Amino acid sequence: MSHGFESDSIAKVSEEASSGLLVGVVRLIERCNEGVMGLSTIAILAASCILTLSVVSRYFLKVSTDWQDEASVFLLVGATFMCCAYVQSNRGHIGIDALASILPASVNRVRKGVVDIASLAFCTFFTWKSWTLFHEALVGGHTTSSSFAPPLWIPYGLMAVGMTNLTLQLLMQVLAYFGKREVVS
Amino acid sequence: AAPAQELKISHQFPGGTIAVGDFRDRLCRKFAVEVEKRTNGALKGTVYPGSSLMKTNAQFSAVSKGALEMSLFPVSYAGGEVPELNIALMPGVVTSYEQGLAWKNSEAGKLLSDVLYEKGIVIVSWVWQAGGVASRVKPIVEPEDAKGLKVRGGSREMDMVLKATGASVLSLPSNEIYQAVQTGALDAAMTSSTSLISFRLEEVAKHLTTGRGKAYWFMFEPLIMSRLVFEKLPKDQQATIMAIGAEMEKFGLEAAKADDQAVAKVYQKAGAKVYDLTDATVKKWQAIARDTAWKDYAKKNARCAQLIQLAEKVVPETPAEARPKVKAEKKGKKR
Amino acid sequence: MSVAAIGILYGLGTLVVMFSGMPIAFALGAIATVFMYFFMPGAALDMVTQNVYEEMASITLLSIPLFILKGACIGKSRAGADLYAAIHAWLHKIPGGLGIANVFACALFAAMAGSSPATCSAIGSAGIPEMRQRGYSPGFAAGIIAAGGTLGILLPPSITMILFAVAAEQSLGRLFLAGLGPWLLLVVLFSGYAAWRYKREYKTALDVYHGGGVKSAYLDEMLLTFSDKTRMLPRVLPFVILLTGVMVALYGGYATPSETAGLGAILALVLIAVVYKVWRPRDLKPIFTSTLKESTMLMLIIGMSLLYSYVMSSLHISQSTAEWIVALHLSKWVLLSTILFMVMVLGFFLPPVSIILMTAPIILPPLKAAGFDLIWFGVVMTIIMEMGLIHPPVGLNIFVIKNIAPDIPLKDVIWGVMPFVGLMMIAVLLLCLMPGIATWFPDMVMGVSSK
Numbered sequence: 001m002s003h004g005f006e007s008d009s010i011a012k013v014s015e016e017a018s019s020g021l022l023v024g025v026v027r028l029i030e031r032c033n034e035g036v037m038g039l040s041t042i043a044i045l046a047a048s049c050i051l052t053l054s055v056v057s058r059y060f061l062k063v064s065t066d067w068q069d070e071a072s073v074f075l076l077v078g079a080t081f082m083c084c085a086y087v088q089s090n091r092g093h094i095g096i097d098a099l100a101s102i103l104p105a106s107v108n109r110v111r112k113g114v115v116d117i118a119s120l121a122f123c124t125f126f127t128w129k130s131w132t133l134f135h136e137a138l139v140g141g142h143t144t145s146s147s148f149a150p151p152l153w154i155p156y157g158l159m160a161v162g163m164t165n166l167t168l169q170l171l172m173q174v175l176a177y178f179g180k181r182e183v184v185s
Numbered sequence: 186a187a188p189a190q191e192l193k194i195s196h197q198f199p200g201g202t203i204a205v206g207d208f209r210d211r212l213c214r215k216f217a218v219e220v221e222k223r224t225n226g227a228l229k230g231t232v233y234p235g236s237s238l239m240k241t242n243a244q245f246s247a248v249s250k251g252a253l254e255m256s257l258f259p260v261s262y263a264g265g266e267v268p269e270l271n272i273a274l275m276p277g278v279v280t281s282y283e284q285g286l287a288w289k290n291s292e293a294g295k296l297l298s299d300v301l302y303e304k305g306i307v308i309v310s311w312v313w314q315a316g317g318v319a320s321r322v323k324p325i326v327e328p329e330d331a332k333g334l335k336v337r338g339g340s341r342e343m344d345m346v347l348k349a350t351g352a353s354v355l356s357l358p359s360n361e362i363y364q365a366v367q368t369g370a371l372d373a374a375m376t377s378s379t380s381l382i383s384f385r386l387e388e389v390a391k392h393l394t395t396g397r398g399k400a401y402w403f404m405f406e407p408l409i410m411s412r413l414v415f416e417k418l419p420k421d422q423q424a425t426i427m428a429i430g431a432e433m434e435k436f437g438l439e440a441a442k443a444d445d446q447a448v449a450k451v452y453q454k455a456g457a458k459v460y461d462l463t464d465a466t467v468k469k470w471q472a473i474a475r476d477t478a479w480k481d482y483a484k485k486n487a488r489c490a491q492l493i494q495l496a497e498k499v500v501p502e503t504p505a506e507a508r509p510k511v512k513a514e515k516k517g518k519k520r
Numbered sequence: 521m522s523v524a525a526i527g528i529l530y531g532l533g534t535l536v537v538m539f540s541g542m543p544i545a546f547a548l549g550a551i552a553t554v555f556m557y558f559f560m561p562g563a564a565l566d567m568v569t570q571n572v573y574e575e576m577a578s579i580t581l582l583s584i585p586l587f588i589l590k591g592a593c594i595g596k597s598r599a600g601a602d603l604y605a606a607i608h609a610w611l612h613k614i615p616g617g618l619g620i621a622n623v624f625a626c627a628l629f630a631a632m633a634g635s636s637p638a639t640c641s642a643i644g645s646a647g648i649p650e651m652r653q654r655g656y657s658p659g660f661a662a663g664i665i666a667a668g669g670t671l672g673i674l675l676p677p678s679i680t681m682i683l684f685a686v687a688a689e690q691s692l693g694r695l696f697l698a699g700l701g702p703w704l705l706l707v708v709l710f711s712g713y714a715a716w717r718y719k720r721e722y723k724t725a726l727d728v729y730h731g732g733g734v735k736s737a738y739l740d741e742m743l744l745t746f747s748d749k750t751r752m753l754p755r756v757l758p759f760v761i762l763l764t765g766v767m768v769a770l771y772g773g774y775a776t777p778s779e780t781a782g783l784g785a786i787l788a789l790v791l792i793a794v795v796y797k798v799w800r801p802r803d804l805k806p807i808f809t810s811t812l813k814e815s816t817m818l819m820l821i822i823g824m825s826l827l828y829s830y831v832m833s834s835l836h837i838s839q840s841t842a843e844w845i846v847a848l849h850l851s852k853w854v855l856l857s858t859i860l861f862m863v864m865v866l867g868f869f870l871p872p873v874s875i876i877l878m879t880a881p882i883i884l885p886p887l888k889a890a891g892f893d894l895i896w897f898g899v900v901m902t903i904i905m906e907m908g909l910i911h912p913p914v915g916l917n918i919f920v921i922k923n924i925a926p927d928i929p930l931k932d933v934i935w936g937v938m939p940f941v942g943l944m945m946i947a948v949l950l951l952c953l954m955p956g957i958a959t960w961f962p963d964m965v966m967g968v969s970s971k
């Protein structure tokens with residue numbers, strides 16, 4: 001299952017982490033991420049197929065195509081949020097790293113820590129608000145207002161789960177950062 | 186003096202000025218000017234047109250939670266959240282402006298206000314607007330005309346009616362309508378007269394069925410206010426807001442009617458053929474709606490069933506002009 | 521605090537978090553949330569997630585991952601390498617031929633995608649490695665793709681232009697036609713620059729080699745007979761089939777613009793399965809992994825930048841600036857320059873769609889009153905906003921490049937892109953001097969507008 005890219009990233013995060021327990025948790029999360037990537041692949045493929053079949057069925061069978069857009073939106077929103085943690089595990093959320101090359105190494109290490117903590121704080125907040133949104137939609141039985149009218153807790157739930165994973169991933173990275181600093185000092 | 190309290194008024198329609206542009210934007214701007222004038226600057230309205238503040242659907246929750254003060258909002262968009270609100274774009278429920286006007290003081294209107302009030306929303310100004318159909322190959326006047334065409338109904342209920350006529354219904358975002366009609370991916374689109382103008386479909390459509398006179402497509406797009414915000418205001422300001430809201434209804438009515446005429450002119454000028462609906466035709470559409478969308482709606486919950494029943498009892502009353510003002514003043518005094 | 525003070529604080533705060541190295545998506549979200557907390561009603565914070573969701577949950581925006589998938593199919597399979605080998609074989613005599621081919625590939629892809637980062641990603645994932653392999657400097661290669669990618673919003677089905685036409689109450693058909701001339705102008709300018717820069721880099725490489733230095737890939741000889749070249753031609757076929765298939769579906773009235781995105785992805789997958797036997801999960805995995813990584817990164821930035829725009833709009837910052845400029849009652853051309861400058865500065869932070877939504881209703885009436893043709897202005901404004909896509913701090917195309925080629929330092933990407941920003945400015949200047957570049961074509965097709 002695994003290929004070069006992922007084993008690299010495991011090595012990288014394990015490097016950041018120092019304690020054995022942390023490495024175990026990190027590996028568990030990475031395993032989960034791998035599963036999530038598989039599901040997301042299916043989601044994006046399914047969205048493409050749905051949109052293609054929408055064209056084909058409307059042309060040949062003259063049927064209504066009023067649910068395909070929304071189904072694709074749900075699949076693609078889901079894939080986007082669910083993959084956030086994986087992308088973060090590879091440090092794939094791009095930032096402007098211009099300062100990194102200018103600052104002295106010690107200052108740069110502090111900057112990295114601060115940035116990770118700030119990201120963690122924001123994502124924690126966002127995760128919390130995603131769950132309240134999910135809860136509202138679930139309890140209120142909210143759906144979209146189209147003829148298809150699928151329940152909104154599905155995409156909200158995917159957003160909440162995805163953001164939770166992302167927050168956990170960031171937490172691991174922050175913990176790894178502090179673990180490593182103790183070793184250094 | 187205390188600093189002015191800001192009332193943000195958000196809507197999804199194209200922005201303009203107080204004098205020209207989409208009348209729904211102008212209604213908000215007029216309201217903003219009046220409210221500032223009559224409260225001596227204690228309240229200050231700021232209009233955010235074209236979803237420049239937040240997306241259409243987010244507006245409803247925002248008003249309901251008090252994160253947004255006001256919005257001119259087609260409430261049927263929140264039909265997924267509050268099923269009762271689907272009545273606001275139910276084909277055949279309202280068939281003339283006079284009937285729309287009678288809603289405010291009808292039993293149906295009271296029930297609709299209550300539904301919104303429970304959600305934390307106060308109706309400030311009642312605006313109903315007719316719509317029509319722009320199509321590229323052949324006109325859609327009678328229900329039979331829609332058979333075999335690819336149509337965007339724009340709402341769950343309209344889609345149901347269209348499916349019953351044998352049309353194939355398409356859902357696509359409003360910003361893709363133009364290109365879809367141009368290429369032929371879409372044969373016809375239904376929307377309000379004003380949006381038929383602003384989407385510029387006359388460039389690509391050959392036929393227009395207007396909503397002037399009679400129509401089965403009527404949308405309720407009131408100016409709404411957050412109850413949380415409203416109830417925190419002093420009584421006199423509340424009364425002022427409701428009074429201005431009631432005055433705006435007249436402007437809304439006249440402007441909506443004017444747009445029904447204007448859209449016909451715009452399409453005619455672009456070389457499209459224009460058709461109007463007769464009573465008999467509207468009845469035909471209404472009959473289909475009664476069998477499909479109305480039934481579906483009534484099944485949603487008891488209040489929906491009650492609302493659709495009451496809706497049939499809303500009959501146009503005349504004279505239309507004299508009534509709303511008196512009511513508004515009374516309401517103000519009582520408090 | 522006054523709107524101006526808050527606005528300046530918001531801008532400065534953004535610059536600080538951006539340059540701290542915080543991931544762009546989190547930085548935009550965090551700064552927006554902080555300002556929401558301090559300057560907006562408490563309930564606004566409850567709306568954060570719904571706002572992000574509502575902004576993202578449009579099929580128009582979510583077609584971006586599908587366009588990226590289509591690009592990755594070509595770029596991450598042998599299809600891309602073959603395509604570029606064929607192009608190189610035919611065009612290597614032309615200075616900068618490969619770079620020019622990439623500009624054209626972007627220009628053509630622009631007619632399918634409604635967004636610029638999608639265009640940039642689709643062509644760049646194959647184009648950048650290919651150009652670098654043939655000796656192009658990293659910054660040069662990145663600049664070509666980033667700039668070529670901006671063409672995505674100058675042709676239909678551009679979301680940006682659709683919104684402008686609605687806001688300006690102008691003919692969308694006319695606006696799309698008006699985009700054609702400037703699109704061609706930009707293609708010519710970009711290609712011309714590519715040829716010139718190629719010659720310079722080639723000469724430098726030659727000097728280094730003669731001075732005893734390393735031999736750049738630029739100097740690799742290519743000895744191909746005509747029959748060799750002819751034999752390579754069929755390799756272009758999959759790409760041509762893909763391009764025509766999608767164009768026919770979109771412009772022939774079979775598919776809506778967003779359906780086209782899904783259709784294109786499936787067509788690309790089928791083609792690489794049939795032609796290159798790439799169909800096993802093992803072979804497909806890298807394609808999907810890179811697609812998901814890139815689209816997740818990009819969509820999260822777009823979602824958060826819309827949250828950022830929401831706060832900016834709610835605090836009335838862009839609107840007040842626009843109102844202030846309008847209230848100055850400037851003379852015709854000063855007014856235009858000031859407004860364009862404002863659009864450019866807003867482009868530092870905001871995506872094109874947000875700029876139009878916030879400022880168009882305020883700036884368009886005075887421009888119209890000053891006698892400017894709004895169709896012409898729409899094209900000029902679009903080009904100015906395109907510049908914002910390729911310059912920091914928030915330049916979506918730059919981030920796409922950064923993701924495709926993570927080893928190119930941001931500094932190189934930015935320096936590689938800057939000349940193209942200059943070329944776009946020249947294009948705007950030419951458009952001001954000769955408005956006919958934009959208006960001639962629509963006038964010819966649709967008749968001179970009555971104004």
Ligand code: NA
Nearest residue numbers: 630633672675
């Ligand atoms: Na395009």
Ligand code: NA
Nearest residue numbers: 867868908914
């Ligand atoms: Na920018």
